[in-house]
């Protein structure tokens with residue numbers, strides 16, 4: 001039988017449902033989280049902060065960049081949907097949709113900040129976010145529409161308190177109104193229909209506003225709590241902590257402290273006095289001042305504690321390179337981190353150019369440069385772009401910025417062959433290290449921290465770096481940690497040797513070798529059968545000789561400086577060789593090196609500490 005013509009109208013938006021749109025609108029969430037985590041995981045965030053980037057600026061720039069990307073994404077999404085005639089876009093009011101999508105975009109960005117603040121690794125954060133996106137979509141499509149249509153309705157509202165479920169509810173409302181509009185050829189969701197009974201859009205928009213504020217606050221709070229890498233740090237308690245943080249007074253000497261260390265403590269007290277008299281920063285003798293600084297970390301077990309830095313008093317002057325030496329785990333990095341303001345001292349204070357690290361970090365960042373132990377660089381930026389970015393953070397602009405970049409690239413040998421314009425991921429380890437040093441020097445900071453700057457450099461590059469540091473210390477205070485005694489001797493005007501968080505000795509390298517060496521190194525090689533006679537000959541020359549080792553006919557002794565001179569050793573050995581009863585294959589005598597002093601001090605301090613703790 002003939003029938004009237006009908007048209008098959010397939011409404012894709014109804015077919016696909018809010019679930020598909022929800023997943024699409026979540027697409028940028030894992031991307032945002034990954035971008036935030038990349039900078040956090042690679043410590044680039046901390047590096048930017050150390051070079052003077054304010055948290056506020058970081059948040060605003062990152063936030064608006066993500067919002068811009070999202071707006072472009074949604075514009076393409078809505079334009080595409082309208083172009084293919086999806087009723088969810090064509091029937092509903094444009095302004096309602098724009099406000100809804102815009103508010104969701106803000107909530108999603110805040111959610112990304114919050115998620116990134118909870119994780120330590122990018123992989124874990126991105127995987128969890130992806131599971132969240134898929135999971136909340138499935139749960140919402142199963143439950144929200146059920147609760148809305150069959151009740152209990154309050155459960156649908158309660159679920160919307162979780163950010164992604166609110167998105168589903170909003171999309172559900174847009175879908176429902178669009179569906180009704182296409183069947184009755186009317187209008188979809190408009191502002192006037194927000195008050196309709198059972199319309200959840202009003203609630204969704206209200207909840208979005210609250211969620212945005214709450215997530216941003218929580219993300220900021222978590223971020224501040226973890227930005228110091230300091231497990232005890234708590235921003236909400238910071239005010240209380242600052243008030244109660246104790247500075248032990250009247251401790252000119254700590255038990256078992258060497259005279260030079262005690263003298264340094266007295267100097268620090270004197271400089272402290274100067275600073276409390278309110279001298280201007282350019283009148284201060286000591287640029288960096290640490291007073292009775294102590295850092296205790298929670299230990300691995302319950303109730304156990306690790307004293308990383310113990311009552312350290314130290315001053316560092318302008319136009320001086322100060323070397324922090326010590327074996328692994330001695331507390332050098334912890335000390336530098338407290339100077340940089342990234343670790344809260346358990347007690348004591350650090351002042352940099354008259355600013356307190358607990359209250360004036362913002363001023364301190366603008367006058368310090370940092371070369372961290374591990375290179376913190378963006379692989380997809382060039383060396384020049386790194387220097388431009390950090391130079392701007394140090395308030396350099398225009399020709400001044402260009403000139404300093406060019407001069408740093410040239411002095412650190414990153415200029416020839418266009419190295420400075422290559423992406424950093426193509427750099428060798430040595431090039432990255434040199435770029436890190438260049439970053440620490442850009443903007444001519446007053447104080448520069450160099451944490452093992454020559455690690456991984458070839459001998460020629462190391463010499464070049466030494467020249468750069470020597471020039472830098474002409475108008476700056478340079479604080480250097482190194483495991484190379486040769487480097488310490490070449491660069492440092494003063495140095496301190498740390499063991500178990502305590503300063504064991506302090507002075508210039510020559511003073512230290514003279515004071516703590518105080519002996520000659522004597523070695524002699526004879527046939528193994530004459531080992532006994534050889535040692536008797538040494539005791540004959542210097543009865544107070546201390547044996548260091550004896551191995552296959554080679555013996556080494558320390559000869560106390562007060563008991564014998566170099567000339568006497570030569571005379572004695574000539575006499576021994578003349579007599580001929582001892583077959584001396586080889587012998588040598590030398591003053592002690594800084595390396596030997598270092599080994600001696602660390603060994604003795606280790607013994608002392610064991611005695612204290614046992």
Ligand SMILES: Nc1ncnc2c1ncn2[C@@H]1O[C@H](COP(=O)(O)OP(=O)(O)OP(=O)(O)O)[C@@H](O)[C@H]1O
Nearest residue numbers: 297298306308326327328329330331332333334335
């Ligand atoms: N966040 C932390 N939690 C617990 N203990 C820590 C923490 N950071 C450092 N420590 C401990 O404090 C001590 C000093 O560490 P630090 O990194 O300052 O030593 P270092 O002298 O810089 O060593 P290296 O020469 O190896 O770099 C070590 O025993 C270390 O295990």
